[in-house]
Amino acid sequence: MTGRHEEAGWTAPAPAPAAAGNEAGCAAAGRGRNDPPPGTWRRRAPAIAAAAGLLALWQVIVSGFGVPTYIAPSPVQVLQVFVEQGDILWLNFWPTLMEAASGFLVGNTVAAVLAVWFVHSQLAERAFYPIAVFVNTIPIIAVAPILVLLLGNGYAPKIVIAALICFFPTLVNMVRGLKAVSPQMLELMRVLSASGREVLFKIRLQSSLPFLFAALKIASTTCVIGAIVGEWIGSNYGLGSLIIEATYNFRAPLLYATVILGAGMAVAAFTIVTLVERRVLKWKPPEVF
Amino acid sequence: MSEPTTIGPRLSRRRLLQYGGALGAAATSSFITVRSLAADTAEVNMQLGWLASNGILGEVCAKRLGYYAEEGVELTVTPGGPGVDGVASVAAGRAGVGQLSSSPSLMLARSAGIPVKAFAAGYQKHPFTYFSLADNPIRTPEDMVGKTIATQPTAVILLKALLALNGIAEDQVEVVKMGSDMNQLMTGQAQAVTGWMTNTNALKILGDDRVDMMLWDAGIQLYANVYYTTDRMLADHGDVLVRYLTGSARGWGYARENPEAAVDHLVSEYRNLDRAGELEAVGPVLGFSFDGTTATEGWAAMNAGNWQKQIDVYADLEQFKGETPTVADVMTTDVLAATEALRKQIG
Known part of the structure; x- marks a missing residue:
């Protein structure tokens, strides 16, 4: 069950076992059947980091090169x-x-x-x-x-x-x-x-x-x-x-x-x-x- | 008016289909042009050729201040949009009156067999302008020789007309297409771009070393914000048009006296508009609406001679796919004449 948890997590009827041990497991300790499964944040972190990185890059380029607002606002x-x-x-x-x-x-x-x-x-x-x-x-x-x-x-x-x-x-x-x-x-x-x-x-x-x-x-x-x-x-x-x-x-x-x-x-x-x-x-x- | 693109559109296949659909709809459906509400109140739908903007400053004031109500008119405004100049809607009778950005659309529609006719001109001069920069200025049509001019696809014909009028061969000027942006001028790809003088936000981007050459001053004299309707409406409900134009005239008169309050009415009615931008634009808007002509002939005046010249320019350039319309086909001064006394007070 624990091993398959990441795949079956969305519909798993039982709460995650505390034995999961890692931070995702702790976060999931009190979750109900519709809560995100453990590892969700770890899985989404790259996307969030990439988005934040791109936003930062956008800001740096716009202010660094003095791009006019009408072309690209920051x-x-x-x-x-x-x-x-x-x-x-x-x-x-x-x-x-x-x-x-x-x-x-x-x-x-x-x-x-x-x-x-x-x-x-x-x-x-x-x-x-x-x-x-x-x-x-x-x-x-x-x-x-x-x-x-x-x-x-x-x-x-x-x-x-x-x-x-x-x-x-x-x-x-x-x-x-x-x-x-x-x-x-x-x-x-x-x-x-x-x-x-x-x-x-x-x-x-x-x-x-x-x-x-x-x-x-x-x-x-x-x-x-x-x-x-x-x-x-x-x-x-x-x-x-x-x-x-x-x-x-x-x-x-x-x-x-x-x-x-x-x-x-x-x-x-x-x-x-x-x-x-x-x-x-x-x-x-x-x-x- | 912020509309930079649609000026003198050629009749595309799609547009013809639209018109065809409009005529079909007019023939088969029960669209109501003017509906009598009470005995003395008529519901008038005004179709715009573009989004609601400062081009209807006077109408918004008249509506909000009850001028239309006093004339027994209940006005609703229907916006157009990109690619939709509203002629089909007016022709089909869905709207009783329409406002077109530029007069050529009306001549082309008439030539295509759509029974629409202008009855007043909102702007005395067309604000369409060639913008260049001071380090490589274009002040006269001759200055265009050897340069690259960026213009909207529908306005290429105007450039051709301008060159023909000034005896400049078309191959001496490079023409490229542009959208709504001014980038080609700013990046040096083109030495001139086109747009409306009333689009203050666009002018701000061009900065202080801007050089303007207005199409009107260069010799191609078109009307802008043309009020038009159908032949049937003129025949059956001429009195409603007179009442409508009376209300509009009073609204524009109010806007002229109280520009700031007028802008407040406009942005309260259309909350997407930017008040600061509209306050800057209101000066030019009133400048194009009121000039020497209106001082003597009244607000929204237009003359047959100028229409004839426009028809000639388009006929010379072989723009009419159908028959070349006559002045009587494209415009009438009946409604203007019936409102003359009031309009003269306002002009």
Whole structure:
């Protein structure tokens, strides 16, 4: 158990044995089932150190070579924006979060429902799969103005754009996952006189989950990009709108801060999906991330 | 106005598709241009060609001070963005009036068969300017010979027009594309970059040894912040346009008298804008809005002769893919005439 701890730690039902001995073990002594396993900090330390090192290097280069702010602001200047213009950043954060989250929900739900339909109806798959591929190939930046024209300037076009971006990876993965059932298993279900519904809920959905989560991880970051791209057109608020405002008015530190906030939102969404995946897919060996 | 890029865009395939979509939408859907709320209140949606900025300083003041309400207009402002000049939205009837950064977009749209028409000009002079540095200055078009000029893709045509007007062969000037940044000038890759004189933040980057050559002064005279609408709107709801322009005129009049208070209204309405930057920009913005012409003809005046010259320049450069529009196609002075008395007090 102790030896495998690092691999199995996320879902281990029992607290870590105190015998682990090292500092990670001590830190883990009181942890519950969802706490990070021992060794987490040791594993993450290189990433944190690398990030801190890069930030320091960035600061040194910018101040050492006297790089003008409009080309590259220093990390300190960017941090100042978070402190001094935090209200503006948050004002623009919430609309984007709302659009990204709604787009994520809508896009993935539609994709999952379609995937189930495709698996049950070859006709539907033949008819609509190519159209889904076609829709996916349309550059979002070209379709965005048309969506704004059709749906107005509210949240709707942004949510649709975020949903469109989420839709395709989930559809492809979900179809693949629903079909990734061994013929023997289907044979067995048939022998047991299982209904189509039972096959779907007891076999196919289970087998599709790892595929679904892989897609959701992609979607969790791209939905934020979708919302931001949607906001480039016709918004007064939202991170996308703030990016345009900052870019064209040469407010470089604000631009950097906005981009960092957007990236933070995407990373947070990714982390949430990863945590949910670990809870749901208990049988699946955890991944490196 | 901080918009540095879209001036005289050529009709790209994508834009044509957008326009096509707009026309289709106009034909099939039930978009409402003007909705009567009460018996004497009309809801007007104003579509911008860019983000909300100091280009609508007067409109924001009029809205917040109740000038529109007094005229029986309820105004909503819809921003545009990069690649979206809003013409499609106005053509489709989603917005009743629009404001375009530069007049050529309107002429090109008209030539492409979109029934839109200008009815007022926000800036009397277009603030589009060639910026160079004092150690290698460009003060006249002739100074461009043998130099590299960086300009936005949509503004290349203006440079060509400028060179043609001054009898300079195109191969004597190297033209490179730029985005919204000024780096090519600062790093010496180009001897001039282009942008709007009202973009004070950009000018700050260029520093004190900046040399300006405004496109207008060099001979290509375009209007900026053009107010436009559709033929149908002019025919069916001309009275609403008159009320709208009356409110706007009063708003701009207020901004002229109280620049600082106007900026406060602007940044309260659009909190992403930077107050300090807007306070610096308000001077130039008012300078382009009010000049000798407005002193005699009133705020937002424009004249047919100037429109004809613009059409000629674009026609000579073979920019119209469809028919070359006439002055009557692209502009009307009806709304200006109906608001003349008030506008003259403000100009």
